[in-house]
Amino acid sequence: MNKRRIGLIRVVSYRGESRASLHGRLLERLYPELEVVTRCIPDQPKGIYDAETEALAVPKIISLGERMCREDRIEALIVSCAADPGVEGLRERVRLPVIGAGSSVACLALAFSDRVATMGITEGTPARMKALLGPCLVAEARPTGVTNTFELNTGAGKASAFAALRGLVAKGARVVALACTGFATLGVADEMTKQAGIPVLDPVVAAGLFAYAYIER
Amino acid sequence: MNKRRIGLIRVVSYRGESRASLHGRLLERLYPELEVVTRCIPDQPKGIYDAETEALAVPKIISLGERMCREDRIEALIVSCAADPGVEGLRERVRLPVIGAGSSVACLALAFSDRVATMGITEGTPARMKALLGPCLVAEARPTGVTNTFELNTGAGKASAFAALRGLVAKGARVVALACTGFATLGVADEMTKQAGIPVLDPVVAAGLFAYAYIER
Numbered sequence: 001m002n003k004r005r006i007g008l009i010r011v012v013s014y015r016g017e018s019r020a021s022l023h024g025r026l027l028e029r030l031y032p033e034l035e036v037v038t039r040c041i042p043d044q045p046k047g048i049y050d051a052e053t054e055a056l057a058v059p060k061i062i063s064l065g066e067r068m069c070r071e072d073r074i075e076a077l078i079v080s081c082a083a084d085p086g087v088e089g090l091r092e093r094v095r096l097p098v099i100g101a102g103s104s105v106a107c108l109a110l111a112f113s114d115r116v117a118t119m120g121i122t123e124g125t126p127a128r129m130k131a132l133l134g135p136c137l138v139a140e141a142r143p144t145g146v147t148n149t150f151e152l153n154t155g156a157g158k159a160s161a162f163a164a165l166r167g168l169v170a171k172g173a174r175v176v177a178l179a180c181t182g183f184a185t186l187g188v189a190d191e192m193t194k195q196a197g198i199p200v201l202d203p204v205v206a207a208g209l210f211a212y213a214y215i216e217r
Numbered sequence: 218m219n220k221r222r223i224g225l226i227r228v229v230s231y232r233g234e235s236r237a238s239l240h241g242r243l244l245e246r247l248y249p250e251l252e253v254v255t256r257c258i259p260d261q262p263k264g265i266y267d268a269e270t271e272a273l274a275v276p277k278i279i280s281l282g283e284r285m286c287r288e289d290r291i292e293a294l295i296v297s298c299a300a301d302p303g304v305e306g307l308r309e310r311v312r313l314p315v316i317g318a319g320s321s322v323a324c325l326a327l328a329f330s331d332r333v334a335t336m337g338i339t340e341g342t343p344a345r346m347k348a349l350l351g352p353c354l355v356a357e358a359r360p361t362g363v364t365n366t367f368e369l370n371t372g373a374g375k376a377s378a379f380a381a382l383r384g385l386v387a388k389g390a391r392v393v394a395l396a397c398t399g400f401a402t403l404g405v406a407d408e409m410t411k412q413a414g415i416p417v418l419d420p421v422v423a424a425g426l427f428a429y430a431y432i433e434r
Contacts, residue, residue: 030433088331091330091391097329097416099328099329103327103328104328106327107324107325107327107328108324108328108427108430110320110323110324110327110349111316111320111321111324111325111427111430112314112316112427112431113308114305131351132327134348134351174308199314199431209426209430210325210328210329213325213328213426214329214416216247
């Protein structure tokens with residue numbers, strides 16, 4: 001099979017190749033047509049978890065994205081973060097399609113229902129997701145005790161996320177958009193879907209779907 | 218390959234099987250995992266092209282959709298019309314995911330850009346698409362002289378659509394959402410993408426993408 005190459009930006013500065021490329025490998029498994037080149041922004045070992053760390057990351061994401069579009073022979077670029085940091089700026093600067101994980105999962109959710117809930121690790125739903133969901137956003141949750149992607153990836157963090165999920169279903173949500181790409185690292189969307197009885201959508205998988213849709217046209 | 222079966226409702230009462238199943242066959246070609254069962258609503262040979270014909274169609278779509286969910290052993294249901302007629306009503310009544318072609322193409326467009334244009338055959342963008350696109354809807358067009366799906370499917374109708382496309386690009390659109398499933402019948406989205414230099418998205422293909430995304434989870 002002739003693989004089609006896309007780029008993926010991690011907004012956490014992982015040191016190890018295997019942790020860094022986890023989202024890319026997930027997409028290569030789901031969409032065998034894709035080959036994913038992963039690069040991390042520098043000097044943010046804890047990633048993006050508030051307005052300050054987001055502001056710090058944006059210029060790094062734009063600079064890295066521009067370089068990847070020039071040098072990595074990619075056909076589309078994913079920014080693997082639910083806040084879509086740098087996506088708007090990159091779209092002004094590069095010709096390739098730039099796909100944000102946050103807007104992707106919001107768009108995927110809206111295709112299935114007009115009663116969408118979000119679950120993330122920041123205070124409230126990321127702004128771009130919130131704007132896209134508009135009046136279709138019926139509930140929001142953050143797992144108790146989780147404030148960054150590493151706290152999510154613990155036994156207590158995971159249990160807390162499943163507890164929060166039950167609350168969203170009770171509030172009338174018909175689909176849940178996970179608003180942190182740390183959920184992809186955990187790989188819990190399918191298990192959550194089974195438990196909740198409604199689709200629980202992963203932002204990295206959603207971004208991969210739209211990259212695949214663009215490439216396959 | 219173990220095919221996954223989905224349903225597709227045509228809102229035009231075609232007499233011939235081959236015209237009726239054209240959208241379904243298109244999706245089976247694009248997504249070989251899918252098998253598409255097509256059914257047409259009765260007594261609307263000209264389809265939906267204004268508020269009156271839409272109001273007439275909605276109860277027929279709901280009744281047909283409920284029957285298909287009961288009898289056709291499908292896993293998801295597409296309503297193949299850009300106005301999403303009956304989608305809201307069906308979602309209240311059936312447990313399967315109900316996917317509208319109009320909301321699908323709007324959601325797909327939003328994953329790529331916040332400057333979306335629409336091109337359809339009705340006065341203005343269908344209400345559900347317009348609500349989803351919100352401030353991201355930057356331009357709308359209707360091909361001159363085209364008022365229903367059959368007029369689109371002529372030499373003059375097609376030429377008129379390509380002329381309208383140039384106007385949308387000039388107005389700053391970065392992606393075009395085709396707002397009539399008659400464009401799928403014409404099969405012009407790829408040719409339009411080449412000519413416009415920006416993605417031109419077909420509503421039937423978009424609905425198929427989301428059905429595929431749901432099934433493959």
